[in-house]
Amino acid sequence: MADVMRELPLRSSEWTNYNPSDPGVTILENLTAFSALQGAEIVTLSYRAKMALLKMAGFVPGRGKCSRVLLSADGLEEPVVLPSGQRFRLGDICFETNREVTVAACRMSGVFIWANDRFNDVSFVLDSELKVPAKAFGNSPQAGNALYMTFDGNPENLKEVILYVKMAERAGRNVTVDRTEHIFADLDWEVYTDAGFVKVGVRDFTGGFVNSGEIRVNMTDVTPAICNETPESGYCIRAVLKRADYDIVPRITNLFGFLFEVWQKDTRSSSQSFSRADRVHVRSTIGENVYFVVFGKEEKGSSYRRYEPVHTDDLTGRYCRISQNSPGDVTFEFDEATFGYAPWKFKECVRVIIYSEEIMRRFSVGKVMGYDDQEIELPVSKIVHESFCLIARRRDAEGYLYDFVRPEKKNDGALCYHLLENEGRIIIEDAGDFLGADLFMGSVATTMGERGNIAAGNYLAIEDSEVPVRFYSPGTGKGGAHRETLEEVRARFLADMKTPYTAVTASDYEYLVKTTPGLCIRKTRAVMDEKENMIRVVVMPDMDDMFPKLPEIYIERIKERLSERRLITSRFDVKQPVYVAVGVRCTVYVKRHFTDCREQIEGRIRSRLDYIHGDHAFGEVLRFEDVFHSIEELPCVEYVYELSLHSENSKLAQVREYDVYPRYDCLCHPGSIQLQLVNS
Numbered sequence: 001m002a003d004v005m006r007e008l009p010l011r012s013s014e015w016t017n018y019n020p021s022d023p024g025v026t027i028l029e030n031l032t033a034f035s036a037l038q039g040a041e042i043v044t045l046s047y048r049a050k051m052a053l054l055k056m057a058g059f060v061p062g063r064g065k066c067s068r069v070l071l072s073a074d075g076l077e078e079p080v081v082l083p084s085g086q087r088f089r090l091g092d093i094c095f096e097t098n099r100e101v102t103v104a105a106c107r108m109s110g111v112f113i114w115a116n117d118r119f120n121d122v123s124f125v126l127d128s129e130l131k132v133p134a135k136a137f138g139n140s141p142q143a144g145n146a147l148y149m150t151f152d153g154n155p156e157n158l159k160e161v162i163l164y165v166k167m168a169e170r171a172g173r174n175v176t177v178d179r180t181e182h183i184f185a186d187l188d189w190e191v192y193t194d195a196g197f198v199k200v201g202v203r204d205f206t207g208g209f210v211n212s213g214e215i216r217v218n219m220t221d222v223t224p225a226i227c228n229e230t231p232e233s234g235y236c237i238r239a240v241l242k243r244a245d246y247d248i249v250p251r252i253t254n255l256f257g258f259l260f261e262v263w264q265k266d267t268r269s270s271s272q273s274f275s276r277a278d279r280v281h282v283r284s285t286i287g288e289n290v291y292f293v294v295f296g297k298e299e300k301g302s303s304y305r306r307y308e309p310v311h312t313d314d315l316t317g318r319y320c321r322i323s324q325n326s327p328g329d330v331t332f333e334f335d336e337a338t339f340g341y342a343p344w345k346f347k348e349c350v351r352v353i354i355y356s357e358e359i360m361r362r363f364s365v366g367k368v369m370g371y372d373d374q375e376i377e378l379p380v381s382k383i384v385h386e387s388f389c390l391i392a393r394r395r396d397a398e399g400y401l402y403d404f405v406r407p408e409k410k411n412d413g414a415l416c417y418h419l420l421e422n423e424g425r426i427i428i429e430d431a432g433d434f435l436g437a438d439l440f441m442g443s444v445a446t447t448m449g450e451r452g453n454i455a456a457g458n459y460l461a462i463e464d465s466e467v468p469v470r471f472y473s474p475g476t477g478k479g480g481a482h483r484e485t486l487e488e489v490r491a492r493f494l495a496d497m498k499t500p501y502t503a504v505t506a507s508d509y510e511y512l513v514k515t516t517p518g519l520c521i522r523k524t525r526a527v528m529d530e531k532e533n534m535i536r537v538v539v540m541p542d543m544d545d546m547f548p549k550l551p552e553i554y555i556e557r558i559k560e561r562l563s564e565r566r567l568i569t570s571r572f573d574v575k576q577p578v579y580v581a582v583g584v585r586c587t588v589y590v591k592r593h594f595t596d597c598r599e600q601i602e603g604r605i606r607s608r609l610d611y612i613h614g615d616h617a618f619g620e621v622l623r624f625e626d627v628f629h630s631i632e633e634l635p636c637v638e639y640v641y642e643l644s645l646h647s648e649n650s651k652l653a654q655v656r657e658y659d660v661y662p663r664y665d666c667l668c669h670p671g672s673i674q675l676q677l678v679n680s
Contacts, residue, residue, distance in 0.1 A: 001032045050486060059493045063385055064421050067264040067452030067480025069095060070164055070214060071460060071471040072256050076105040079157070085270060085285030087463040088262055088471065093448060095262040095460060096285070106153030108257040110232040113138055114146040119231050125255045128457075128472065133168045133251035136209045141185070141244040147209075150234035151257060156223055161237065162259040163215040164474045165206050168251040172542045173211070176518040182208040183518045183553065186243040189217060192227035192236040207518065209239075209250040212475065214259070245553045247520060247543055256474040262460070264452030264480055265384050269359045271404070271443040272352045277334060277345035282352050284328035291355040294320055294332055295402055296343030303394075303401035304351060305341075307334070316340045318399075351404070353391070353442060365390065365426075365439040368415065374428040376439065381424030382446045382482060388419055389442035390426075392434050403434075404442055422483045452480035503565045509537055509572070516561050519554055523577075525618035527664050535572040537562070538618055538665035547579045547612070547669075580652040581671030582609050582622060582660055586631070587642040589680045594636035601637070602673055604630055611667040622668055624658035638680040648672075 008015055018025060054060070071088070073080075080103045088095040113120040115138030122134035137145040155161055176183070185208035190197035200222055205213035217237060227236035267286050274280040277296070284290045295304035296318075309322035309332060318341045321333040332352070336342035343349040355363060362379035385407065392403045392415055407419040407426070413433040417426045431437075454477045459470040484492075500508040509526035520542035529536050539558060541548045558574050566572060584605055590597045607614065608630045609622065624645060632640050645660050647653040648671045653662040662668055 001029060004028050004032055047486060054489050054493055057493060059489050061484040061489050062481065064447060064449060064483040065479045065481050066384055066447050067454070067477035069262050069264065069454065069473050069477045070162060070259040070475055071262055071473055072259050073103045073469065073471055074107055075469040076103060078105050079103060083283065083285060085267060087285060088460040089463050090454060090458055090460050093264060093451060093454065094266040095264050096267060097262055101260045102157060103260055104153055104155055104158055104258050106151050106155055106258045108149060108255065109152045109234050110150040110230065111255055112148040112230055114148060121231060122252070125252050128254055128474065131253050133253050136250040136252050137241055137244065139249065141241060141246050141249060143241050143244060145244070146238050146240040148230050148236055148238045149255070149257065150227070150230055150232055150236050152234055154224055154235060155219055155258070158219050160219055161217040161257065163217065164256040164259055165209065165215060165252060166212045166254040166474065167206065167209060168253055169211055170248055170520050170542065172522065173520045174515055174517050176207060179205045179213070181518070183557070184208055184210055184246045185241060188240045188242055190238050190240065191217070191219065191222045191224055193222055194225045197238065198222050209252070245551065247541060247551055247554070254474065264477065265387070265445040265447045267387065267445040268380060269353060269355045269441060269444050271389065272354070273348040274350040275345070275347050277343040277349050279331065279333045280350050280352065281331050282354070284354050286354060286356055288327035289357055290328055291357070291360045292330060293353045293355065295351045296334065297349045298341070298344050300344065300346050303403050306400060306402055313338050359441055359444065363441040365441060368428060368431050368434050368437045368439065370431045370435045376426050376428070378424040378426065379441065380444060380446055381422060382449065383419065383421040383424060384445040384447050385419060385421050387443055387445035391440040391442045393438040393440065394434065422485070447480070449482035450480050453477040501565060502567070503562055504567065509535060509562065512561060512565055513537055513539055513558055516557055519557060523618060525664065533571065535570060536575055537572055538575040538577055540577040540667065548577070550574070550576050575665050577618070578652055578663070578666050579612065579669055580662055580666050581648040582653070582668045583646045583648055583671040583673070584609070585642070585644045585674045586640065587676045587678065588631065588640055589638040589678045590636050591638050591680060597636045598675060598677060600634060601631060602675060604634060605673055606670040609668055609670040612669050616667070618667060619662050619664040622660035622662070641678065
């Protein structure tokens with residue numbers, strides 16, 4: 001408004017009344033206020049607008065996930081069938097099975113390596129307490145070497161056998177995008193049968209024994225038999241190398257077999273569907289103190305009707321007979337001749353909701369009012385999205401109709417709502433044909449998100465069970481997470497904006513090479529060759545060799561990655577690292593009463609010259625003064641009397657003014673050290 005008032009004399013010399021009583025001033029006040037509000041609104045974006053902008057950039061919130069854990073059942077004496085929803089406990093954390101699981105009473109009995117035409121027994125990897133590594137395919141893995149695993153039970157009733165392998169992993173290895181990708185090896189998996197070893201399908205998440213992970217062996221098309229070819233007889237699965245290009249010899253620390261999956265979630269109410277219309281048996285997996293609500297369909301494609309459980313037959317209406325077998329275990333019988341109503345037999349004609357006491361007390365959610373973006377609070381938060389559904393109740397001439405409605409369903413006439421699982425709210429986008437409907441809780445489970453990613457080595461017990469066996473978790477929990485918040489999505493977007501995807505600068509090339517999926521890269525440097533008009537990238541792998549060289553598979557992977565991301569007009573070349581020894585001649589005066597000074601001083605010199613294991617970069621100048629001061633600062637040193645550095649290969653590094661200048665693709669390492677000590 002002040003800016004407008006200053007502008008008025010320039011715009012109109014006739015307007016001289018600037019008092020608030022002037023109508024023109026009132027109009028200007030309204031206009032400037034509206035402009036200010038617009039500016040504030042532009043700066044302050046709504047949650048929905050911010051999410052829409054992030055979505056335009058390709059970033060949407062990650063949904064919440066349940067952590068998945070593999071459990072070992074070595075303590076079982078006989079097979080056990082675990083129902084869907086079987087609960088396990090670790091303190092206050094609950095895990096459940098997602099489907100019915102048959103847990104075999106099989107145990108791994110032996111592990112043997114076939115290499116150099118003989119077996120090597122490494123069965124000690126079956127002991128979870130030991131962490132002694134065993135070379136998975138011998139000292140020098142090559143095609144034809146094999147890993148044999150024997151076990152004492154027949155797994156013929158299992159659809160698949162889940163193994164878990166713990167490897168001595170290299171900390172600097174980059175994660176692969178595809179967990180089933182095999183970069184360094186190809187294997188054939190075989191099961192021993194009466195016809196000998198037969199190939200089977202396998203999903204290998206270890207990258208061919210490179211990383212720790214699970215291996216799922218398909219057993220549906222084979223009939224296992226006892227194998228006598230191994231040092232210890234038993235049923236046998238083996239992995240045979242077809243191709244071996246390992247950068248680092250794979251070492252197994254532990255091997256576990258016959259595992260099954262559980263997910264970290266806590267079901268508060270569950271839904272069970274049946275295709276029988278006469279008699280259904282329902283067993284609660286969420287405890288004994290539960291409530292059952294029964295629904296039946298009387299016409300195909302129609303909504304459900306509610307049936308009330310009763311203990312008597314002298315009633316007419318929508319009733320079903322209930323008989324309790326044990327706490328939490330009941331049977332419902334439908335009898336049209338007795339009650340006059342019954343479901344019609346077809347798929348999912350009967351549905352039973354099992355409520356915990358907590359949900360039953362608050363299972364009424366609210367009413368569909370029909371206005372835009374109606375929000376309704378739910379009785380729980382941190383919800384598992386896939387488990388959730390609501391029950392919508394409408395009235396017709398015969399009574400109430402019930403429909404089970406899941407989130408984000410956009411069919412014609414459907415009730416479309418969004419579930420905000422973290423906050424425990426729903427937002428109704430479109431009421432459809434459900435205007436005025438009452439909403440009730442259907443099925444719901446909650447999760448602890450990241451807390452479900454439990455550490456390896458825990459023991460879980462079946463909840464409320466007489467089974468004394470505890471189940472061991474050989475690996476960590478994976479995947480547990482809550483739905484991403486706006487701030488987390490925004491932070492991910494900003495981090496992505498700063499991540500190089502196209503190689504333009506030298507640092508871009510170095511970053512892209514160092515993050516090549518599946519590889520271990522210790523050092524890299526990119527420089528421009530002006531004469532050849534080419535970018536030269538020198539790379540040192542992180543391997544156990546004294547002077548690591550790039551394997552051919554590394555060069556292929558790096559070139560493939562850079563080719564996809566280079567500028568069209570640019571060329572590049574991937575170079576092997578070279579190493580130069582730097583010799584030292586040194587005379588040092590040491591303090592009195594100090595012993596073993598030679599070892600300390602030589603160790604300090606070697607660490608300062610070691611570019612291979614240190615933080616020094618390719619081509620970094622080795623400064624005379626840095627070596628001098630690093631020796632001088634030792635407690636045992638009085639002073640350095642004489643020091644000289646020399647390159648043992650003048651083509652790779654030259655000495656200029658006492659400093660050593662390596663070539664751009666060169667790393668220094670300690671050469672001959674001539675050390676003379678003088679007692680002061």
